[in-house]
Amino acid sequence: MSSGRRPEHTAPPEVFYNDDEAKKYSQNSRMIEIQTQMSERAVELLNLPEGQTCYLLDVGCGSGLSGDYLSEEGHHWVGVDISTSMLDVALDREVEGDLVVGDMGQGMPFRAGTFDGCISISALQWLCNADKRTHSPPKRLYTFFSTLYSSLSRGARAVFQLYPENSEQLELITTQAMKAGFSGGMVVDYPNSTKAKKFFLCLFAGVSGVLPKGLGAETSASTMSNQVQYSGQRCRFKNMKGKSVKKGKDWILEKKERRRRQGRGVRADTKYTGRQRRPHF
Numbered sequence: 529m530s531s532g533r534r535p536e537h538t539a540p541p542e543v544f545y546n547d548d549e550a551k552k553y554s555q556n557s558r559m560i561e562i563q564t565q566m567s568e569r570a571v572e573l574l575n576l577p578e579g580q581t582c583y584l585l586d587v588g589c590g591s592g593l594s595g596d597y598l599s600e601e602g603h604h605w606v607g608v609d610i611s612t613s614m615l616d617v618a619l620d621r622e623v624e625g626d627l628v629v630g631d632m633g634q635g636m637p638f639r640a641g642t643f644d645g646c647i648s649i650s651a652l653q654w655l656c657n658a659d660k661r662t663h664s665p666p667k668r669l670y671t672f673f674s675t676l677y678s679s680l681s682r683g684a685r686a687v688f689q690l691y692p693e694n695s696e697q698l699e700l701i702t703t704q705a706m707k708a709g710f711s712g713g714m715v716v717d718y719p720n721s722t723k724a725k726k727f728f729l730c731l732f733a734g735v736s737g738v739l740p741k742g743l744g745a746e747t748s749a750s751t752m753s754n755q756v757q758y759s760g761q762r763c764r765f766k767n768m769k770g771k772s773v774k775k776g777k778d779w780i781l782e783k784k785e786r787r788r789r790q791g792r793g794v795r796a797d798t799k800y801t802g803r804q805r806r807p808h809f
Contacts, residue, residue: 534693536657545590545611553591554617560593563649566726567594570647570687571601573715573730573740582644585679587632587688588651590614592623598647599624599786606643608632624786633668635675642679646686652729653690656697666704673708682734686710689728701729711736718744777802 535544552559576582582603586595589607591614598605605625609615615627630637633655655672656665676686692698698714705712710731718724719742730739780802784794 534691536654541610541654545614547613547616550591550611550613550617553593553614554621563593564597566649566689567597567647569717569726570594570649570689570728571597573687573728574645574647574685575737575740576603576645583642585636585638585643585646585676586625587636587646587648587676588654589618589625589627590649592618592621592625592627594647594649595623595625606638608636622792632672633663635671636679637675638679640678641681643684644681645684646676646680648686648688648690650689650691652688652701653692653697656693656700666700669701669704670708673705673710677709677733680733684733685712685737686731686733687728688731689726692727698727705729705731709733713739715740716742718742720744 535541538544553563554560574584584598584603584605586598586605586607589595589609590611592607595605595607595618606628607615607618607623607625608628608630610629610631612629615629618627628637632651655669657663658665680686690701692701702714710733712729712731715728715730717726717728721744724744781797784797784801787794
């Protein structure tokens with residue numbers, strides 16, 4: 529496979545994301561960092577109520593990296609993915625969300641109004657590809673969006689980070705989303721940068737909202753305060769409003785307590801819990 533070839537042109541997702549590919553999502557630090565940054569941005573665009581625990585859907589959850597961020601933010605979540613290899617990695621990592629094997633092109637199998645929001649990282653563009661003779665990208669997109677619309681509560685948002693191949697794909701995706709009842713549109717971060725440019729489809733269910741501004745665009749200082757702000761270089765936990773720093777003792781105790789409430793086996797707390805260990809050379 530050439531380095532410039534897109535994954536969706538190589539094989540269907542359930543084939544491309546095999547055991548070897550899935551391992552990268554738990555071992556490659558750069559990949560983990562990128563997934564986490566995009567998940568953070570997607571959650572910011574969801575504009576969830578501050579200080580409130582929400583029930584979220586993660587479409588194309590893979591190994592659960594985006595779900596980890598949702599858990600860190602105090603939310604409950606359900607992840608859907610077509611790759612059993614990726615879901616096996618998520619199980620091995622003991623993610624805190626519930627996992628479902630499913631093809632997003634066949635629709636979301638959830639009751640109406642189940643979720644307070646939805647995120648999806650690097651998955652939606654796969655529906656633009658026909659892996660079988662029976663696959664029709666417009667129909668599969670419409671089936672996905674219409675069932676997702678039903679599963680969201682009124683006023684909820686769905687945010688999709690995606691890698692469109694061209695403008696035709698963007699138009700196809702947006703058209704089917706609007707046809708299914710959503711409002712909203714595309715948010716483009718850093719539009720003038722080749723490497724940092726990111727596409728986020730921000731959709732509103734039932735109630736129209738103001739589309740957030742993309743980051744990195746030329747704006748005056750007076751308008752910057754009204755925008756969703758994000759920087760890949762900042763400390764993720766700088767403004768967490770009282771939440772414990774990841775890997776700190778309080779964070780570890782909170783995570784253990786969440787797992788106890790879920791009925792999982794957790795070791796008892798001791799004076800060594802969360803202790804800083806000396807670096808290994």
